[in-house]
Amino acid sequence: xxxxxxxxxxxxxxxxxxxxxxxxxxxxxxxxxxxxxxxxxxxxxxxxxxxxxxxxxxxxxxxxxxxxxxxxxxxxxxxxxxxxxxxxxxxxxxxxxxxxxxxxxxxxxxxxxxxxxxxxxxxxxxxxxxxxxxxxxxxxxxxxxxxxxxxxxxxxxxxxxxxxxxxxxxxxxxxxxxxxxxxxxxxxxxxxxxxxxxxxxxxxxxxxxxxxxxxxxxxxxxxxxxxxxxxxxxxxxxxxxxxxxxxxxxxxxxxxxxxxxxxxxxxxxxxxxxxxxxxxxxxxxxxxxxxxxxxxxxxxxxxxxxxxxx
Amino acid sequence: xxxxxxxxxxxxxxxxxxxxxxxxxxxxxxxxxxxxxxxxxxxxxxxxxxxxxxxxxxxxxxxxxxxxxxxxxxxxxxxxxxxxxxxxxxxxxxxxxxxxxxxxxxxxxxxxxxxxxxxxxxxxxxxxxxxxxxxxxxxxxxxxxxxxxxxxxxxxxxxxxxxxxxxxxxxxxxxxxxxxxxxxxxxxxxxxxxxxxxxxxxxxxxxxxxxxxxxxxxxxxxxxxxxxxxxxxxxxxxxxxxxxxxxxxxxxxxxxxxxxxxxxxxxxxxxxxxxxxxxxxxxxxxxxxxxxxxxxxxxxxxxxxxxxxxxxxxxxxxxxxxx
Amino acid sequence: xxxxxxxxxxxxxxxxxxxxxxxxxxxxxxxxxxxxxxxxxxxxxxxxxxxxxxxxxxxxxxxxxxxxxxxxxxxxxxxxxxxxxxxxxxxxxxxxxxxxxxxxxxxxxxxxxxxxxxxxxxxxxxxxxxxxxxxxxxxxxxxxxxxxxxxxxxxxxxxxxxxxxxxxxxxxxxxxxxxxxxxxxxxxxxxxxxxxxxxxxxxxxxxxxxxxxxxxxxxxxxxxxxxxxxxxxxxxxxxxxxxxxxxxxxxxxxxxxxxxxxxxxxxxxxxxxxxxxxxxxxxxxxxxxxxxxxxxxxxxxxxxxxxxxxxxxxxxxxxxxxxxxxxxxxxx
Numbered sequence: 001x002x003x004x005x006x007x008x009x010x011x012x013x014x015x016x017x018x019x020x021x022x023x024x025x026x027x028x029x030x031x032x033x034x035x036x037x038x039x040x041x042x043x044x045x046x047x048x049x050x051x052x053x054x055x056x057x058x059x060x061x062x063x064x065x066x067x068x069x070x071x072x073x074x075x076x077x078x079x080x081x082x083x084x085x086x087x088x089x090x091x092x093x094x095x096x097x098x099x100x101x102x103x104x105x106x107x108x109x110x111x112x113x114x115x116x117x118x119x120x121x122x123x124x125x126x127x128x129x130x131x132x133x134x135x136x137x138x139x140x141x142x143x144x145x146x147x148x149x150x151x152x153x154x155x156x157x158x159x160x161x162x163x164x165x166x167x168x169x170x171x172x173x174x175x176x177x178x179x180x181x182x183x184x185x186x187x188x189x190x191x192x193x194x195x196x197x198x199x200x201x202x203x204x205x206x207x208x209x210x211x212x213x214x215x216x217x218x219x220x221x222x223x224x225x226x227x228x229x230x231x232x233x234x235x236x237x238x239x240x241x242x243x244x245x246x247x248x249x250x251x252x253x254x255x256x257x258x259x260x261x262x263x264x265x266x267x268x269x270x271x272x273x274x275x276x277x278x279x280x281x282x283x284x285x286x287x288x289x290x291x292x293x294x295x296x297x298x299x300x301x302x303x304x305x306x307x308x309x310x
Numbered sequence: 311x312x313x314x315x316x317x318x319x320x321x322x323x324x325x326x327x328x329x330x331x332x333x334x335x336x337x338x339x340x341x342x343x344x345x346x347x348x349x350x351x352x353x354x355x356x357x358x359x360x361x362x363x364x365x366x367x368x369x370x371x372x373x374x375x376x377x378x379x380x381x382x383x384x385x386x387x388x389x390x391x392x393x394x395x396x397x398x399x400x401x402x403x404x405x406x407x408x409x410x411x412x413x414x415x416x417x418x419x420x421x422x423x424x425x426x427x428x429x430x431x432x433x434x435x436x437x438x439x440x441x442x443x444x445x446x447x448x449x450x451x452x453x454x455x456x457x458x459x460x461x462x463x464x465x466x467x468x469x470x471x472x473x474x475x476x477x478x479x480x481x482x483x484x485x486x487x488x489x490x491x492x493x494x495x496x497x498x499x500x501x502x503x504x505x506x507x508x509x510x511x512x513x514x515x516x517x518x519x520x521x522x523x524x525x526x527x528x529x530x531x532x533x534x535x536x537x538x539x540x541x542x543x544x545x546x547x548x549x550x551x552x553x554x555x556x557x558x559x560x561x562x563x564x565x566x567x568x569x570x571x572x573x574x575x576x577x578x579x580x581x582x583x584x585x586x587x588x589x590x591x592x593x594x595x596x597x598x599x600x601x602x603x604x605x606x607x608x609x610x611x612x613x614x615x616x617x618x619x620x621x622x623x624x625x626x627x628x629x630x631x632x633x
Numbered sequence: 634x635x636x637x638x639x640x641x642x643x644x645x646x647x648x649x650x651x652x653x654x655x656x657x658x659x660x661x662x663x664x665x666x667x668x669x670x671x672x673x674x675x676x677x678x679x680x681x682x683x684x685x686x687x688x689x690x691x692x693x694x695x696x697x698x699x700x701x702x703x704x705x706x707x708x709x710x711x712x713x714x715x716x717x718x719x720x721x722x723x724x725x726x727x728x729x730x731x732x733x734x735x736x737x738x739x740x741x742x743x744x745x746x747x748x749x750x751x752x753x754x755x756x757x758x759x760x761x762x763x764x765x766x767x768x769x770x771x772x773x774x775x776x777x778x779x780x781x782x783x784x785x786x787x788x789x790x791x792x793x794x795x796x797x798x799x800x801x802x803x804x805x806x807x808x809x810x811x812x813x814x815x816x817x818x819x820x821x822x823x824x825x826x827x828x829x830x831x832x833x834x835x836x837x838x839x840x841x842x843x844x845x846x847x848x849x850x851x852x853x854x855x856x857x858x859x860x861x862x863x864x865x866x867x868x869x870x871x872x873x874x875x876x877x878x879x880x881x882x883x884x885x886x887x888x889x890x891x892x893x894x895x896x897x898x899x900x901x902x903x904x905x906x907x908x909x910x911x912x913x914x915x916x917x918x919x920x921x922x923x924x925x926x927x928x929x930x931x932x933x934x935x936x937x938x939x940x941x942x943x944x945x946x947x948x949x950x951x952x953x954x955x956x957x958x959x960x961x962x963x964x965x
Contacts, residue, residue, distance in 0.1 A: 048822035049793075155910040185678035186849065187907035190893035194906050212823065219895035219904065256827035258852025260894060262875040265856055269834075272827055436697075528695070530737040536693050538725035538752040538803065542717060549740055556742070629741060629789055 001075055002036035003173055003206050004060070009033050009069035011055050029055040031230040032069070034296075037174065042200070042207040044221030046214060046253070052230040053210045057176040060208065061095050062086075073174075091121050094167035096160075098179035104151055104163070110137075111147040114166045121170055136165040139202065140195050157188030161195055168199055178210045193219060214257050218242060223304070226250045231293035233286075236305035246299055246307040248279050248286045285310070311624060318617050326609060327379075333605045334375050337598035382606075393597040401600055402585065402607070408478050409577070409584035412507075413569050415500055416576075419508035420565065424515035425558075431516060432523025432554065433546065443516065450513050455572065459506050459579035466502055473502045476581030503580040507572045511565065515558060522554035529553075556626050563619025567612040640811055640843050641667040641690070641728075646703035648685045648694070650914065656700050657914045659685040661867035663703075667811065667843055672834075674846040674858035674875075678890075680911050682867040687815050687847045691724050707811070726756040729804040733816035735796035739788035745772075745799045746784035749806050756807045771802040776832060794825035798832070805836060812837075815847045830856055851894060855879055863887045866912055866923040873949035883951040885931070885959040886924045892961065905961055922953040930962050931955055 012026035030052045037043045045053040058064045060071060062078070071078050078089050094117075097103040104113050114133045118124060124132065134144035140161040151159055160180060167175050177196070181189040193216065200207060211217050217224060224241045226234045226249065234247040245251045255275045259268055286309060288294060296306035362368050369377070381387040388398035431443040450458075467475035474480075483495040526532060527550055535549045577586030585604060592600035646663045649656035660682040667673045675683045688694050689701050690712065705712045707728065712720070729752075732738035740748060749768040753759055759767060765784070772780035775798040788796055797817065804812050817833070818826035834857060837844050846857055854861055855875060862872040863886065871884040882888045892905035909927045912918065918926065922936035940953035 048824065157910065185911060186851070186890055187678060187893050188910065190895075190904035190906035193895065194903055197903070213895075214823065215895040252824055256824045258827070258830070258850065258856045260851050260855045260879055260891065260896070262855045262858075262879050268856070269831060272831065276828075530732055530734065531740040533688075533693050534730070534732055534738045534800070534803070535740070535751070536724065537691055537730040539721040539723070539755050540725075540751060541721060541755070548743075553740070553742055627742070628787055 003039045003041075003074065004037040004208075005070075005072040005075075006036065006056075006060070007034050007070045007072070009056065009059060009071065010067040011052075011059050011064055012067045028230050029064075030059065033225075033227075033232050035225055035232070035235065037206050037208060039173070039206055040200070040204050041223065042209055042221045044217040044224040045208060045210045045227060046212065046217050046224055047227030048212060048253075051227040053227050054178055056227075057095065057178050057208060057210050060174075060176055061093060062090075087121070091117075091170045092173045094170070094172040094175050096163050096167050096175060096177040096180045099183050104159075104166070106151050108150075109147065110149055110151065110154075110162055113151065113162060114147075114169055117166060117169045132169070133165075136169055139168070139199055140165045141191070155188065156184050157191050160184060160188075160192045164192070164196060164199060168203060168205070171203065172205070174206045174208065176208045176210070179212070180209075181216060182211065182213065189216070196220070214242075214254060226253065229287075229291050229293050231308065232296060232306075233293050233308045234306065235296060236299075236302075236307075240299075240302070240305040244305070246305075247309065248275070248282055250307075251275055252279050311621070314620070314624075315617065318613075318620075322610075322613050325613070326606060329609050330379055330382075330602070330606060331375065333602045334378065335371075337602055338371060340596065340598070378602075388603040389599040391592075391597055391600045393592060393595040393600070398599050398603045402588065402603060405583060405585045405588050408582065409573060409586065411496070412500055412504060412577070412582065412584055413566075413573055415497075415504040416507040416511065416573070417562075417565060417569060419504055420511040420515065420569075421562075423508055424512035425519065425555075427512065428516040428519025428558070429523065429551065431520040432527075435520070435524045435527070440520070443520075447513050447516050450510055453510065455506070455510060455575045456579060458510060459503075459576060462502050462506050463580070474499050475502075478583050499582070503576045503582050506580075507569065507576050511569060511572060514568075515561065515565070518561065519554060519558050522557060523550055526550045526553050556623075559626050560619050560623035562622060563615040563617065566615035566618065570608055570611055570615075638669040639666050640669045640708065641845075642704070642706045643686075643690075644704040644706075646686065646689060646705065647701070648682070648689045649700040649702075650685070651698045651700070652915060657917070658867055659914055660689065661919075663864075663867075663869055665862060665869065665872070667845060668860075669810070670841045670843060671859045672837060672844045672846055672857050674848065674854040674861045675864055676848055676851060676854050676861060676890075677864035678849055678911050680866075680913060681864040683847045683864050684815055686864075687730075687813050687845065690813060690845075691728060691730065692720060693730075721755070725752045725809070726807045727809055728811045728813065729807070729809040731797075731800055731804045731812060731814040731817045734820045735793065735800045736788065736820075738800060739796060741788055743787075744784070745786055745788065745791070748799070749803050752803060752806045767806070768802075771806055772799070774805070774836070775799070775802045776828075793821055794828060797821060797825075797829050801829070801833065801836070805840065808840065809842060811843045811845060813845045813847070816849070817846070818853060819848070819850070826853070833857070851879075851890060863890075866917050868923060868952065870924065870952045871950065873946075877946065877949040881946070881949070883945050883949070883956040884924075884953075885928050885955060888959065889928075889961075905963070908962075922955055924953075925955070928955070928959065928962075931959060935959075 009030055010028070010032055011030040012028050014023040015025040015027060016023055033056060035043065045056060047053040055064060059066055066079055073089060073092070076085075081089055111130070111133055114136055115129050118129060118132060130147070133147055137144055137146060142158065142161060142165070146154070151162065154162065163180070180196070181192050184192060196207070197220070199205060207220070209217060209220050218238060222238055224236060224238065225232045226241065226247070228249045234241065234245060234250045241250060242254060245254060252275050255268070255272045294308040294310050296308050299305040299307055378389065381389065386399065390396070391398050391401045394401045427443050427446075431440045434440045463475045466472045478499050479492060479496050483491055487495065532545060532549050535545050573584065574586035574589060576582070577584045578590050581587065585607070588600065589604045592604070643663060643665045646660050647658050648660035649658045663686060675686065677683045690705055692701065692712070694701070701713060703713065707723065712723065739745070746765065746768050749771060750764045753764045753767055769780045769784055772783050777783045777795065777798060783791065783795070783799065788799070791799065814833070818829050821829060830853065833844065844857070846854065848854060858875045860873070861875050861878040863870050863878065863884065865886045871878065871882070871887050878887060879891070882891055889905060889907045893907060895904060907927055908929070912923075917923065921938060922940050925931070925933070925936050935955045935958040937954050942950040942952055943954065945951050945956075
């Protein structure tokens with residue numbers, strides 16, 4: 001049984017207007033997505049800005065109201081959770097944000113930042129708590145001496161690691177990481193990604209890794225879902241997506257990634273022009289009227305690789 | 311745009327009804343009523359009771375509210391002022407024009423002082439003109455209206471004798487002077503209270519304008535304009551000032567709302583016969599018919615000020631389009 | 634690419650920012666040459682001084698907090714020390730800029746057309762009508778589908794990619810010889826980025842102008858640049874042609890950066906992370922090899938006391954001798 005099972009998830013944001021400010025329509029931020037995450041697995045959600053990928057993360061955390069669909073965690077529907085069950089769930093699922101600086105209280109010491117979720121859910125003595133924070137800091141490659149510093153004393157990469165430490169404080173089963181390294185420099189990004197992998201191995205965590213960076217996602221995830229216009233256009237294993245993409249949008253996205261081999265300059269540009277041309281010409285073969293994405297279909301009977309074509 | 315205006319007026323209705331209920335109930339719980347001031351020792355308890363019965367003071371509270379509000383809505387009748395023995399509308403009507411002109415002059419003075427100072431402070435951020443203006447701003451910010459008002463009266467009225475210390479127009483001028491003389495006399499009376507209000511009212515505007523200018527000066531689009539080779543002076547006028555002044559212009563409506571509160575006190579300090587002094591007089595006399603009517607009027611004016619702000623914003627800022 | 638046709642020469646450039654009364658060099662004695670008709674890239678992480686350098690050329694820094702020394706010559710004319718008025722003859726006309734975020738870099742209250750025409754107004758004798766014609770031409774050239782409409786639109790009415798195209802149109806309006814593009818695609822989605830890069834390359838070829846590309850993205854550099862300079866902590870640490878830098882990187886920093894890219898091509902379990910953090914302006918090492926603290930496993934005697942450039946192959950230079958003994962920590 002998968003750890004998390006999302007079925008036909010829909011999240012609509014109301015548009016208000018008219019004389020009385022009533023709801024006159026909806027923005028379909030997420031319009032029917034289905035996927036699952038197994039224990040210890042990393043699933044990547046890839047898409048461009050406005051594709052709806054962040055909204056999926058928020059829906060799983062219960063931060064936005066769900067219009068339709070179910071989210072099963074350990075086989076139980078979390079959309080119906082209230083009271084104790086809900087707080088139990090909140091312990092098991094944590095989030096890491098793009099910019100930790102804006103999501104943690106700058107006036108709190110690192111010790112308090114990391115200990116906050118522990119204090120909310122567990123009753124530990126001062127000494128036990130401190131021991132735990134030290135452990136967590138060590139896991140993400142920082143020194144226990146850092147516990148008494150303030151967030152602004154750290155670089156972006158270190159703050160991101162503090163964010164990871166805080167997220168794993170309650171030994172969650174799943175972490176939703178929303179663009180966790182997008183704001184970081186290349187050299188620092190690699191540090192954080194490495195630590196995230198280490199932590200995963202050590203604790204048997206699952207990740208939902210939300211990013212626009214196809215390189216990062218490839219490095220982190222075995223399974224990927226490519227999102228466009230609020231739906232998945234393609235879902236598959238790493239190689240399905242990067243070597244054998246079927247949907248024009250996925251192929252266009254992959255062709256857009258700049259290559260660090262200068263010899264490929266011209267080849268890549270030709271390829272991009274070709275794919276862009278195909279994207280223009282074949283658009284109607286890949287999208288319904290109004291840009292709606294088709295339901296997913298298995299490719300050659302594969303259990304892992306699905307694509308949204310008619 | 312029209313839809314927005316209509317919507318705002320529709321929202322205003324329940325707000326005003328709510329305010330009317332609140333003021334009515336508050337007035338009810340206040341010690342004394344309209345009769346308290348009229349009672350003299352010769353009256354017997356029965357006389358008072360009869361009077362109360364007559365003017366409906368013995369009806370249950372909801373009934374009295376409904377009577378009161380329906381008269382306002384359907385006949386525009388705010389009832390009788392017991393203090394003045396006249397219709398509330400007539401009492402307020404006498405004072406409206408005084409307050410209106412005082413507020414207008416105050417508003418104009420406020421902007422005449424604030425905009426150049428704000429621009430100066432922003433333009434020379436951190437240098438001595440900015441520091442001097444900030445000093446003024448901080449002094450004005452911490453100065454209570456009453457203190458400044460008294461200082462103004464002491465200096466310009468008692469010591470220098472340039473301006474009268476109270477009233478809105480000289481009675482002799484009013485009865486014997488030409489229209490022009492009356493106008494000059496009115497302005498003469500208005501100057502001190504208007505200056506006092508304006509000097510205090512500039513604070514927010516100077517602050518906002520200064521902050522906007524400093525912020526816009528450091529903006530990316532100013533950098534882009536500089537990289538295009540646009541002369542410094544043009545960059546200031548076209549890219550910095552325009553973008554800084556727009557939110558300030560739109561603040562006019564808020565300024566109007568704030569002004570009303572200021573005017574209340576200033577009229578009182580300067581003995582200026584407007585709605586503000588009427589308001590305090592009426593509270594003193596327990597003349598709740600007038601007080602309630604004034605509160606509702608102030609609410610309407612405040613709401614109108616906000617609406618004007620929003621309308622102005624859509625006019626001056628091309629980004630905002632209201633469906 | 635003819636070596637002798639120099640467009641811009643930078644010598645011993647120091648750009649210092651004032652922090653609490655003291656000046657700190659963000660650009661620390663940098664020399665570089667940009668030729669005519671080439672794409673020259675400066676690559677480095679945040680705080681390496683690349684943007685400070687880019688803004689120094691047109692002197693767009695806030696003068697109150699910045700001190701620029703050294704020499705920047707454009708077509709043999711010294712730019713440093715020019716009066717604002719003389720600089721304005723060059724800004725937008727000979728040298729123009731493209732900024733990172735088109736949403737904040739375009740004036741939100743001016744129509745796109747007006748923002749293009751502003752540059753034309755100050756640098757050409759075109760009449761009002763001719764300016765409009767030229768603006769629409771430019772909007773067409775940068776690939777706007779409906780240039781007449783875009784001309785009348787406000788920046789917020791355009792998508793991110795369209796805004797960046799508008800900014801390119803502004804930069805190109807007076808046929809500049811050099812366009813300084815500071816992270817021109819960092820704020821954009823990857824498919825839009827590809828389109829903008831393709832557009833910039835095409836326009837550069839058509840107009841025979843040069844681009845100074847400032848970026849942290851090595852992929853963008855490889856796609857665009859003819860020559861590349863790598864900056865670290867205010868200094869240039871390596872420079873050469875794009876081929877040399879990507880195929881035969883020498884400086885430990887360049888090699889570490891390239892190794893830390895999560896590459897789409899290969900599957901690695903672990904990335905080569907660089908130890909420590911990028912030093913801030915205030916606590917930047919000012920003597921010796923500035924990268925040494927981040928490769929502590931390399932012996933101290935491998936570094937030069939006063940690092941100098943070494944020509945590892947023709948036209949390929951590396952700072953400090955530590956490159957000779959460098960190996961990744963994992964290779965020990």
